[in-house]
Every structure is written in C-alpha cells, then in structure tokens.
Amino acid sequence: MLNEILVLTLIAVGSVSGAWLIGARSTLLAIPTGLLLASTARILIFSTCNMFSLREYSAGAFYVLLAGTIVVAALKARVGLYRPVIVAVAAGLLGVFATRILGIIGTRHGDSYWILAVSHLMQKSGDMNILDGHTPLKRGFAYPLLLALGPQDQWLTGMTPYIFFAMVCALAWVVWELVKSQPRSRTYFVGAVLVLVGFTATMPLRAIFYINGHTLFAVGLIITVGVSVLALRDKVLSNAHLVALCAGVYVATSTRAEGIAIMAIAILPVISLRFVSRYKAAIVIASLTTSFAIWQATYNSYLIPNGMPWVVFMMILVGAGLLPIIKWFDWLRFRIFFIGFIGLLVVFAAAEVKWHSDFSRGHRALVYNLFFNFSTKSLGSGGWGLMFAGLALLLLLALFSRWSPEFRYLLMISVMLVVGSLISKMLDGGQFGHPDLGRVGWSDSLNRMWIQTFGIFVITVAVGLIQNEKIWQRLGAKNKGE
Amino acid sequence: MNRLKNWRFLAIVLICLGVLAGNAYSLKTGARPFTHQNAEFRVNHYIGDSAWVENAPLVLSNYFKSVHLVDVKNDLTVPKGVVNPQVQGFGVQSEIVSIFNHATADYTSYPLDYRNVYFAAPKNNTKVLTREGILKYRQWLPSGQGYMNVHCAPLVEHNCTLGLYWDPLQTHRHDDVTFVAVRLRESDFALIEQSLFNELIKAAAHA
Numbered sequence: 001m002l003n004e005i006l007v008l009t010l011i012a013v014g015s016v017s018g019a020w021l022i023g024a025r026s027t028l029l030a031i032p033t034g035l036l037l038a039s040t041a042r043i044l045i046f047s048t049c050n051m052f053s054l055r056e057y058s059a060g061a062f063y064v065l066l067a068g069t070i071v072v073a074a075l076k077a078r079v080g081l082y083r084p085v086i087v088a089v090a091a092g093l094l095g096v097f098a099t100r101i102l103g104i105i106g107t108r109h110g111d112s113y114w115i116l117a118v119s120h121l122m123q124k125s126g127d128m129n130i131l132d133g134h135t136p137l138k139r140g141f142a143y144p145l146l147l148a149l150g151p152q153d154q155w156l157t158g159m160t161p162y163i164f165f166a167m168v169c170a171l172a173w174v175v176w177e178l179v180k181s182q183p184r185s186r187t188y189f190v191g192a193v194l195v196l197v198g199f200t201a202t203m204p205l206r207a208i209f210y211i212n213g214h215t216l217f218a219v220g221l222i223i224t225v226g227v228s229v230l231a232l233r234d235k236v237l238s239n240a241h242l243v244a245l246c247a248g249v250y251v252a253t254s255t256r257a258e259g260i261a262i263m264a265i266a267i268l269p270v271i272s273l274r275f276v277s278r279y280k281a282a283i284v285i286a287s288l289t290t291s292f293a294i295w296q297a298t299y300n301s302y303l304i305p306n307g308m309p310w311v312v313f314m315m316i317l318v319g320a321g322l323l324p325i326i327k328w329f330d331w332l333r334f335r336i337f338f339i340g341f342i343g344l345l346v347v348f349a350a351a352e353v354k355w356h357s358d359f360s361r362g363h364r365a366l367v368y369n370l371f372f373n374f375s376t377k378s379l380g381s382g383g384w385g386l387m388f389a390g391l392a393l394l395l396l397l398a399l400f401s402r403w404s405p406e407f408r409y410l411l412m413i414s415v416m417l418v419v420g421s422l423i424s425k426m427l428d429g430g431q432f433g434h435p436d437l438g439r440v441g442w443s444d445s446l447n448r449m450w451i452q453t454f455g456i457f458v459i460t461v462a463v464g465l466i467q468n469e470k471i472w473q474r475l476g477a478k479n480k481g482e
Numbered sequence: 483m484n485r486l487k488n489w490r491f492l493a494i495v496l497i498c499l500g501v502l503a504g505n506a507y508s509l510k511t512g513a514r515p516f517t518h519q520n521a522e523f524r525v526n527h528y529i530g531d532s533a534w535v536e537n538a539p540l541v542l543s544n545y546f547k548s549v550h551l552v553d554v555k556n557d558l559t560v561p562k563g564v565v566n567p568q569v570q571g572f573g574v575q576s577e578i579v580s581i582f583n584h585a586t587a588d589y590t591s592y593p594l595d596y597r598n599v600y601f602a603a604p605k606n607n608t609k610v611l612t613r614e615g616i617l618k619y620r621q622w623l624p625s626g627q628g629y630m631n632v633h634c635a636p637l638v639e640h641n642c643t644l645g646l647y648w649d650p651l652q653t654h655r656h657d658d659v660t661f662v663a664v665r666l667r668e669s670d671f672a673l674i675e676q677s678l679f680n681e682l683i684k685a686a687a688h689a
Contacts (some may be wrong), residue, residue: 105520107513111531113536120525121581130580154523193498200505205515379508383515386504393497397490442513471490 001100002289003151007063008096008158011038011149014066017073018079020404023240028173030084031091032166032219036247039142039216043066043254045289046122046145047298055125059149068327080111091165095158099209106160108212109443112137115211119144119155129300137302141254141295143213151244155211163215164208170219174226178233178406178459179466186472197394198458201385203442207451214451221266222455225413228270233406237276245270246287251293258424258449260292265340267422269409271324272337281325281333289321290314341412344419351426362425362437362446369440369447383442386451391461397471398464407467410460417453421446526582531624535632536575538644538673541623543584547656551587552578553594556635564640571663572642572671574631589605593663593671611664616674619647634669641669648675661663 015034018041024033042062049058073081098104106112118131118139131137146163150156169302172191179187198204207215227245231237237245249267253259296303297310304313324333332339335384352359368374369382371389379385403411425437425446436447465471501631507516522528530537530544542549556571571592579587596611623630623646645662651658653675660676674682 098521099520102518103520104518106516108532110534110536113532113534116525116529117578117581126581126583130577133577135575136577150523153525155525157523179485190494193494196498197501200509202505202509202512202515205509209516284600378511379504383508383512385508386501389504390497390501394494397493465494468490469493471488473488 001075004100004154004156004158005093005096007149007156008092008162008173009089010063010066010070011159012092012162013085014038014069016084016088017077017081018066018069019244020084022243023238024244026081026173027084027087028169028176029244031088032170032173032223033244033247034084034088035163035166035216036220036223036251037243037249038066039146040247042122042145042149043142043250043294047294048087048129050298055122055128058125059123062149064418092158095161095165098161099157104209106208106212109210109212111443112211114139115144115213116147116155117149119147119150120153122148123150123153123155125171125353126296126330132300132302134302135295137299138257140174140213140256140259141298142251143216143255146216148209160211160215161208163219167215167219167222167455170222170226171459174222174229174459175462177226177230178338178463182466183472186466191461193394193465194458194462197390198387198454201380201387202383203447203451204387204454206383206442212448214448217252217255217259217262217452218455220248220250220255221262221417221452223248223274224252224263224266225269225410225456226459228267229406229409229413231270231273231276232409233404235275237270237273237280242280244282246283249284249287250291253288255293256452257428258421261424261427262417262420262452263288265344265416268337268416269413272334274334278325278327282322285321285325289318293317301375337412341416344416344423348419351423355426359426359437361439364442365438365444366446367439370441370450371446373440381440381442382444382447382450387454388450391457394461394465395457398461398468401464401468401470404463404467407460407463410456410463414453414457414460418454421449421453423448514624533623533625533627533630535630536573536578536645538630538632539574539579539585539587540582542646542659542661542673543582544624545655546653546659547584548658548661549585550658551585551663552660552676553591554587555589555592556633558635558637560631560636567636568644569634569636569669571635571665572644573635574663593665595665597665597667611666611682613666616647616672619649619674619678621646621648621650629670632671642671643669644671644673646673647678649678652677 015038016030017034018037019030019034022033022037024030045061045065046055046058049055049061114136118136121128121131122145146159147155175191176187224245227241231241249263253263267284270276271284293310293314297314304310323329324336368380369381370384371378374383378389422437428445438444441447522531526540526544530540535678539549539551551574554574554659555573556573558573560567574587576587576589579585621629622628629643629645632642632644648659661673662676662679664672664679666672
C-alpha cells in the first residue's frame with residue numbers, strides 16, 4: 001500500500017505542477033488538466049520505449065519526468081501552488097484509503113477484467129504485439145497504462161476514484177467559468193439541484209470505482225468542450241486552454257474505441273472559430289489523429305493495413321485530418337460545426353430508415369435503460385434511475401428563454417454527442433454484421449457510454465437554468481449585487 | 483416562500499425532489515453501485531477468482547506451474563458464406579493465454595468430440611468417456627462454481643459451459659501440465675488433464 005500511496009501522491013503533485021506550469025492556476029482546472037497532461041506523457045513515454053523495446057524503463061522515465069516537473073514548478077511557483085497540490089494529494093489518498101483500507105471495489109464486469117489483463121501485460125513489459133486483435137483494442141490504451149503503475153502484479157487501485165474526482169472538478173470548473181457573471185446564489189442553488197439529480201443514481205455512483213476508461217474519457221471530453229465554449233464566448237483561445245484542450249483530445253481519443261469518433265465531434269466547435277489561427281486548429285486536429293495512430297501502432301493493430309509501416313499510417317491519418325485547415329477549405333472549416341451537426345443527423349436518420357427493424361430491440365433498450373423498464377415495472381434498467389428524466393424536464397424549463405451563444409453551442413454539442421454515441425454503437429455492432437443499438441442492462445456498452453457524456457448534459461442544463469432570467473424573476477431584487 | 487411563487491422555480495424544486503426519491507428507491511431496490519471488503523489486489527487472482535467467461539487458462543495457470551492447452555481451436559465469428567453455423571468449440575482467447583504467460587495453447591484442432599459416447603454404458607467396446615467416469619475428477623472453481631460459462635465458438639449460441647478435470651492424487655500443484663479440450667454434449671465442454679484423459683480412454687477401451 002505504501003507503494004501505491006507514493007505513486008499516486010507523485011502523480012497528483014506532478015500533474016498539478018505540470019498544469020500550473022502551462023498556466024492552469026485554478027484548483028478546479030489544474031487537477032483535471034494535470035491528470036490529462038500526465039496521462040499524455042505516460043502514453044508518449046511508453047510508446048517511445050515500446051518502439052525501442054525498452055518498455056521496462058517507461059514507468060521509471062515517467063516518474064523522473066513528474067519529479068522534474070515538481071522541482072521546476074516549485075522553483076517558479078514558490079507558495080502559489082500549495083492549494084491544488086493539497087487538494088489533489090488529499091483526493092489521491094482518499095482513493096487509496098477507500099480501495100485499500102475499506103476494500104471498496106467497482107461492480108465486477110468482463111470489460112474490467114480485460115482492462116486489468118492489458119494493464120498487467122503493460123506492467124510486466126510484455127510484448128504489446130499480442131494486443132493486435134479487436135477485443136483488446138476495444139479496451140483502450142490510456143487507462144490501462146495508468147492502472148499499470150500499481151505495485152508489482154497489482155493495479156493502481158486509487159487511480160479510478162481519483163479520475164472520477166478530476167471529472168467532477170472539470171465539470172465544476174466549466175460551469176463556474178461559464179456562469180461566473182451571474183449571481184452566485186443561482187449557481188449554488190442550481191449546482192445543488194444538479195448534484196442531487198445527477199449524482200444520486202446508480203450509474204454515476206458506480207462510475208467512481210468501476211474499472212473502465214469511461215470517466216477518464218469524460219475528463220478529456222469535458223475539458224475539450226468546456227474550453228471550446230469558453231473560447232466561443234470570450235473570442236480568445238489562450239495557450240493554457242489550448243494545451244488543456246489538446247491533452248483532453250489526446251487522452252480521450254486513446255481511452256476508448258469510439259474515442260476518435262466522439263472527439264472528432266467535440267473539436268468541431270473550436271476549429272470552426274474564425275479567430276482560432278490555422279496553426280492552433282492544426283495542433284488540435286493533430287492531437288486527435290496522432291493519438292489514434294500512436295495507439296494503433298503500439299498495439300500493432302489490425303486496422304493498420306498489412307505490411308504498411310506505422311509511420312506511413314500515421315502520416316496518412318494526420319495528413320488527411322489536416323485537410324480542412326488548408327486555406328482553400330476555409331469555407332468548409334468555418335462552417336464545419338454546422339455541417340457536422342446536419343451531417344450527423346442525416347447519417348443517423350438514414351441508418352434508422354435502412355436498419356429500422358434491426359434497431360427495434362435497441363430502441364426499446366434505450367427507453368428501458370434510461371427511463372423506465374415496462375417489462376419489470378422498474379426505473380431505468382441501465383442504472384440511471386430518474387436522472388435522465390429529470391435532466392430532460394430541467395432542460396425543458398431552461399429552453400423557454402433567450403439562448404446565449406454558449407448555451408446554444410452546448411445544446412448542439414449535446415445533441416451531436418447523443419447522435420454520435422448512437423452511431424458509434426451502430427458501427428460497433430455493424431463490424432460483426434449486425435448493427436444494433438444495444439440491449440437492456442447497465443453493462444450494455446451504449447448504456448455505459450452515457451457515463452462519458454452525461455457531464456456535458458449536466459453542464460448544458462446548468463448553464464441554461466442559471467442564464468434563464470424567467471426562473472429568477474421574483475428573486476432578482478434580492479440577488480443582485482451578490 | 484416568495485421564491486416558490488415563481489412556478490418555474492417551484493418546478494425545479496419538485497423535479498429535484500421527485501428525481502431524488504426515484505433514485506433513492508432505485509438504489510435501494512437495484513444492484514449496488516459498488517461493493518466493499520475486497521482484499522485481493524493481485525490482477526491474476528482478482529480475475530482468476532471471478533466467474534469471467536475468459537478465465538479458464540488463468541484459473542489453471544494460477545494453480546499449476548505451467549499449463550498447455552491442446553485442441554482449443556475456436557473461431558468466434560461465423561465465416562462469411564457459412565449457412566446454419568454450428569457450435570464447434572469454446573472461447574479461449576489467445577491474448578489472455580499470452581498475457582498470463584504460464585499458459586500456452588495449441589489452436590490446431592477443435593475439441594475432441596465425445597458427444598455420441600458421453601452417456602454410453604462403460605461396457606460398450608468403444609472409446610467411452612462416461613459421465614460417471616469423469617465427474618469425480620471435476621474441480622470446483624475459485625469462484626465457487628462447478629462449471630464456468632464460456633463463449634461458444636462460433637457465437638451462434640451464447641451459453642456454453644466448461645468443466646475442469648484433473649486427479650489431485652496424480653497431478654500436483656506446481657506441476658507442468660497439459661489439458662485436452664473435449665466436447666461432451668452439444669454445448670458442454672471439458673478441459674481434462676492429459677494423463678487422466680489417457681487413463682479414462684484406456685480404461686474405457688478395456689472395459
């Protein structure tokens with residue numbers, strides 16, 4: 001356990017220090033951004049070591065990098081760094097206490113066993129080429145790499161709750177930044193309502209200890225979407241936010257199989273902004289494509305055509321991704337968010353028409369999982385209780401008002417994430433010749449994918465409610481000036 | 483109370499209370515979001531002690547010094563153009579065999595087919611593998627099950643079962659052992675330790 005405490009403390013302090021150095025100074029931003037930066041560094045170091053068959057040195061090199069970051073940040077920051085460090089370390093220690101002392105463990109699931117098996121291979125520096133099939137590939141890269149930092153033959157148990165904590169910090173940061181001009185009492189009230197609505201159902205609670213990459217994906221997605229919407233509102237994308245966004249894109253892309261598809265949707269708003277330079281847009285897109293290419297290369301993936309060197313695969317992928325930022329395609333780039341929005345809806349509608357009968361089981365599963373199971377007369381079989389019903393009703397209340405640009409963008413992104421998740425699920429089934437939309441039960445992959453996106457839905461509802469003046473009309477006089 | 487005169491505000495409060503009550507009921511009546519009192523943090527034992535469909539090689543490699551599995555050919559997907567595909571084997575994922583590398587596997591042949599003679603009387607002058615003959619050698623799994631659920635190969639049926647058989651008097655922990663895959667019934671399979679399997683076959687032939 002001492003080993004685990006030391007490793008998690010090093011990661012917590014090192015990651016927050018890294019975030020501080022790039023300019024992420026607030027505690028709520030520093031913790032998730034630090035985690036994303038640390039995860040990116042871990043992937044890059046491991047992949048590089050793997051290229052030269054030096055995998056056994058990857059963990060050591062990662063620790064040296066973290067230690068170096070701490071030293072540099074300490075010299076520069078002196079006392080300004082203590083608050084995020086204390087909070088991050090406390091969260092890490094709480095995670096270790098919960099898992100190692102109290103013995104709390106997430107719900108057992110086959111995917112968790114696969115992920116632990118992959119992390120075991122990484123920890124003992126085994127041959128990564130054996131992960132070339134689609135089953136290990138579906139379990140992701142970034143998350144098992146973090147778990148592999150545990151004591152010998154064990155996994156880093158406290159990392160999973162720490163990631164959940166980082167997700168909550170990211171969510172709180174985005175909401176806070178988007179509504180900070182509003183009276184604080186509204187924010188506190190809506191925050192309390194959404195904590196009660198969003199975090200009392202089984203699935204969000206399950207996500208705290210459940211061994212899977214969904215929450216790490218959520219951290220990347222929330223930071224990416226949050227930074228994009230802030231850039232839209234403020235008409236500026238700072239370097240600190242750009243680095244956080246790129247780390248979010250990078251980590252989420254290599255965390256889950258559907259990562260590249262969902263994150264391609266998530267970056268559309270930011271690359272369509274006119275004031276974002278071509279250079280910055282290129283970095284954002286390259287974060288997506290290089291992440292996917294490096295993951296596939298490290299796993300010797302079957303997706304890389306036989307005989308094609310991975311460098312060529314990466315160059316093709318990165319090159320194709322950069323096409324929209326060529327000057328000739330500016331007409332496309334500046335409209336890509338809206339074109340993507342319409343395109344996704346058209347693709348989904350077409351798929352619904354073509355495979356309507358194949359999807360009938362999936363339609364029923366969606367309703368049964370998210371709202372009410374009419375067979376067993378029980379609340380959502382997916383473990384979401386009344387959360388989605390509650391969020392839908394709250395969103396309805398938020399909609400009847402004048403929409404701010406950021407609320408409109410969040411609404412569009414939420415719709416795109418829902419449709420994108422459904423299309424990802426169709427493709428997942430489609431590769432086995434049976435496109436479908438899932439089955440009844442919490443462990444269905446589409447049902448678990450909502451762990452990744454529900455944070456964005458919560459942010460959307462929060463911003464909509466807080467900015468809706470009609471809700472607060474009779475309270476206005478008392479709240480102004482707070 | 484002035485705040486509650488705004489119906490939208492009141493609606494938010496009521497929705498929140500309704501969802502809270504629903505979620506609390508759901509938590510009380512449904513599956514728990516997590517459990518406690520876990521004391522196993524070694525990956526190979528945490529997985530091996532579970533009822534996971536893929537963990538047959540891991541259960542064996544956790545117990546013996548090294549394990550070699552033979553006749554475990556399994557294609558989980560139905561080859562294109564095949565009409566009415568039939569179950570031919572059970573899932574033994576090569577990645578799991580390789581990751582926990584005290585195990586190796588030979589995927590040349592499908593499990594030996596003993597379906598026709600599994601229930602036949604031992605006096606039959608054929609190679610007979612009787613239920614009575616092997617049941618006493620069946621080992622209880624760390625998960626507490628007598629048999630484990632495994633993937634059928636190809637995945638035309640979802641529930642195949644697998645039993646593990648060896649003679650504890652002859653085969654000791656920390657031995658290097660070989661297990662033969664055998665099909666006993668339509669969707670029931672067995673991994674039988676090689677020397678026990680040979681003995682059973684020989685005994686049946688002489689009966």
